[in-house]
Amino acid sequence: MSATTSSTPTLPPRWIIRTIWRAHRLLYRVTAGRLGLSRPTAARAGFLRLRTVGRTSGRERAVIVCYVEDGARLVTLAMNGWGAGAPAWWLNLQAAPDAEVDLRDGARRVHATAATGAERDRLWTLLDAVQGWGDDLDAMAALRPDQTTVVVLEPRVDPRDS
Template sequence: MTFSDVTASAGAWVLENGHRALLAVTGGRFPKKLLGMETIELHTIGRKSGQRRSSMLTAPIFEADRIVVIASKGGHSEHPDWYKNLVANPDVEVTFGESTTPWSARTADAQEKADLWLTAVKINPGYDGYQRKTDRDIPVVILTPRT
């Protein structure tokens, strides 16, 4: 693991666990937004364990019928585990506020990614920096409500 991967992993851990701690201390009232993005909790099924896993994420695009998240992991050389899990099982759940609902996840194709990436980077320019730090193509994930 490179130094860049170590710092990306540590940063991701601090952000996720710090976010969880703030939500616990404030009774879920803060932070609802982070860096101008909605915060969600994504629930996946572990591709190896079969157990429910949860990740706190920011959504640069948050609409009633579509949520977009970026599998950046701070520019780490490997995809985040939550992304690997949803690739293996695209039936996920999203918690936003007090509500948890079923969603379907898929990786944006090249054209969709090009369009969505521009919007995501306008909201959080850090995504471009993450992409420059890694050789992997950072996936853009589209979540849509499951009925």
């Protein structure tokens, strides 16, 4: 009997993914932000800390996500660990799209939107060109029942600054 290989990626159990997320947030917190965030490179996605307002609680919520840069814009995926459903932070941004991000070199106010059409396709290619979401972005996205949202975080200027 010959062995066959599958091109379908496998994910670790959900509890492992959640434990890794918690450990990453803990690392950030116990080092007062000195560790846990990174700038993206041509080959690898960076990590940012996204601060949203909870859609039901009204309280600040924070999550660390991978991202790439597209000019002044920051781009990430609302992929929920490649599981079904949208991550809570994306649901929060849909309800209140103005948020803040903490980057390795400081904080920034942003406004979130979902990329669509040709813009989504272009950004998907940009995301696929770096490591951070798995070896094969299309294969990983195929694990989800719905299309993975490409989230664009545009710089937000406070009108009081004008």
